[in-house]
Amino acid sequence: MVLDTRPDLKLKIEARLQQLFDRSVELKWTQNGMSIRITSVMGGDGYPANYEASGILQLVALLSAIHNDDIGALLIDEPEISLHPQHQAFLLEEMEQVAGDPADPTKKLIVIATHSASMLPLRHINELPKIAFFASARQIPSQIAPGTDILKRVKLAALIARLGTTHRTAMFAEHILLVEGPSDEIVASQLARRLGLRLLARNAQILPVIGKGEFVEVAKLFRLMNKRVSLLADLDALADDNTLVCFFSDFPEAAAIADKIGRTNLADLDRDLRNALSTFIADHKTEADTAAKTYPDWSSKESSPLATQRLTLARVLNDPESFGGKAASRATSLRTQYDVLLNALCQLGCFFLRRGAIENYYDMSGMDYNGKPDRAAIEAAEFDVKDADELAAHYGDVLAALRHAAPNQLVDEDLLLRMKLGAILTPVLLGMDINSSNAQLNALAKNTIGTASEVFALANKSTSQQVRLDVDIASPLFKRATFPFEIGLSDNPTTIVPQVLPGIPKKD
Structure with a gap:
């Protein structure tokens, strides 16, 4: 109606549609009201708007509202x-052209609710x-209030400026896992x-920072x-x-830990x-210097007084026996003392790569x-051909951080199947005899819990001599190696059901 x-x-809308899609909007009044048709600027007959893609139709409505003064x-x-x-991204730019104080007749207040990183106006x-x-x-x-001190941080300004669309999804996540690079x-x-x-x-996002110096500011x-x-540092x-x-x-929950x-x-312990x-x-x-020479330092290319301290700590955490003699016992x-600190920090969400840097976990053979x-x-390309359990053990430090960021992320179908199976076993066993047909047994189960x-x-x-029931899974969507199984009147369903449908093992 407004366009008519x-x-x-x-014309304002058509100019944009022609630029994006080579389309024009044709408006006509008929006996049934206004008819909206789409025509191609490349030639050919027009067609009703309801034949067009929903995105284009939505764009017509949005652009009309955005540019309507x-x-x-x-x-x-x-x-x-x-x-x-x-x-x-184009629509966002169109909105930004006219967004502003409505006291200016060429501007309007625009508020959007979005799930899209492409619609996030965040470049500075x-x-x-x-x-x-x-x-x-x-x-x-x-x-975040305008003028907040943290908005003046140079490193944070650089982080926001380099956020691509992929990393902007962190703005939508509930949990952020920061990693170093x-x-x-x-x-x-x-x-x-x-x-x-x-x-x-699980509403979690991995976000890389550049160097350990950014961790605290970005976390804040x-x-x-x-x-x-x-x-994960x-x-x-x-x-x-x-x-x-x-x-x-300084976290509120740190005192109890x-x-x-x-x-x-924890700072005193550290x-x-x-x-x-x-x-x-x-x-x-002597032992520390010798150990440091044989342990690769990926955290820094230059030699520094801190190198021996870093590499000695890595040796202490991963192979204290390598120091030999009395040094090994002290290491x-x-x-053991460092484990206490690191485990406490893990509860707060602070994880360290105990071997040094991520490169210390690689299979470096033949790599150039x-x-x-x-x-x-x-290294990551080889993950698919490696055993999952061995991979999890080898990258245990990384895995611990991932599980903290996305807890309870596995779908356990057995939990629901267990309840359904448990609900039918006792009634069927009590209602059957040695002459019951298979059809009767399945009908009894259906009468109990439905389809x-x-x-x-x-x-x-x-x-x-005894009543025995064979139970299998008929659906191809649920394959279980524990099926089929047999159960009798003397067996306890509450013991058997968890055995045949054990669910996903809980991880420590």
Whole structure:
């Protein structure tokens, strides 16, 4: 209706449709009202608008509202529906052209609710206060106030500026797992895929930062958005200084965790361990220097006084016996103490690569590739041909961080099947005799729980001495090696059902 009365607005819309789709909008009045037709600027007959793709029709309506200068405020729910990502980006640019203070007749207030990273107007850190974050139905929306000190951080401004569409999905996630660089992201994301950890489905996102120096600032930023934040850092972030430990020690829940291990706070424990490590290195300088020479340091290319400290800590955590003699005994004791600290930090979401850096976990045999991301890609490409359990054990430090970021992510079908099977076994066993037909048994099951019983196939395997029921799975959607099985009147269904439908094993 508006386009029919506003030829200037109609031309505005047609100019954009021609640019994007080589289409024009044709409006005609008929006896049944207004008829909207689409014509191609390349020639040919027009056709009714309802023959066109829904995205184009939605775009006509959205562009009409966006450029209608009679509208002062526009609320749009999910403008991305049915639109190609590039067209979403185009629509965002169109909205930004006219968005502003409605006191200006050429501007309007525009509010959108979106699930699309392409529709997220975030190219500069100063644009963050324009966004309200809905983390979950259990929390009120959060918004960063303009002028907040954290918005002045240079490193955070650089992070926001380099966020591509993929990493912008972190703005929609409930839990953010920060990792140190693209190599760690490649390995962590491919490991999660191989082991069936559905991060995105559990509203979790891996986000790489550039260097350990960004961890705290980025974590603070996302916590202002009411997001749960965890991180996976190289070991040098623990060996070099106490920045990360102090940050997590200030979490409200950290006091109770420290209390359980008999400490005032975790930062004090870290300080004591740091002193103990320095004393160990001083007392066993020869052993520490020898161990450091044979352990690859991927955290830094230049030689520094911190290198020996980093590599000694890696040896202590992974192979304390390699120091030999009395040093080995002290190293073993030191590892036990460090385990207490690291396990406490894990509860808070702070994880460290105990071997040093992600490259210390690779199978480096025969590898000759330039650049850390190339090495990570080659390593991750081999995950599909490796045994899942061995892979999980080898990358245990990474896996622990992934599970923290996306807990309870596995779909356990056995839980539901168990209830259905348990509901039919007792009534069928009590209602059958040695002469009951298979049809009668399956009908009895159906009368008990309805059509869900058709997932199972029951058969009478009774003898003259005892009643026996054979239970199989009829549906091809549920293959189980534990089926078929037999059960009799003297057997306890509450014992047998969990055995044949054990579910997914719980991980520590």
